[in-house]
């Protein structure tokens with residue numbers, strides 16, 4: 187019997203500009219803009235739980251957020267805005283910013299807390315990592331996220347581990363505080379109990395924020 191819960195989170199960049207566009211809203215459950223605003227997608231994470239032809243969000247099966255070819259079922263998709271015209275010279279018109287990424291990592295931690303998703307390479311990963319591990323899927327060869335512009339010395343195969351380290355730090359904070367904040371709301375779906383959605387993580391550098399490594 188298929189487990190009816192979200193199991194994984196795949197992290198992307200949009201390869202677009204600094205703001206979420208219609209394409210982003212139709213493919214990712216959450217998009218983090220360059221100024222760290224979190225934009226909810228057109229469908230909630232539950233839309234990626236297939237169940238008897240109808241997803242748990244009440245949408246017909248097939249009406250889900252397609253963000254990770256070959257790995258969409260039970261998988262939440264979040265994306266960081268930017269990386270237009272990525273190239274081997276490592277120059278970008280709209281590079282990912284550290285503050286933006288930290289907001290994204292906090293968001294991933296909140297989703298892990300809400301859905302009981304552990305932070306492991308099998309459950310929290312980049313699209314790049316998924317493609318490497320699943321070479322027969324359409325995700326093979328994806329390069330998001332193989333570089334963090336603010337940490338240029340990180341090798342592509344080190345980026346995922348770095349991200350999981352940051353997510354783990356935020357998750358430890360959440361579990362220490364023992365409460366989840368309210369979240370950005372998706373467009374209402376009729377006839378369905380709305381699931382809890384994470385709040386926009388604070389971007390302040392208060393004493394409760396995880397230290398940001400340099």
Ligand SMILES: [Zn+2]
Nearest residue numbers: 198199313330
């Ligand atoms: Zn992607």
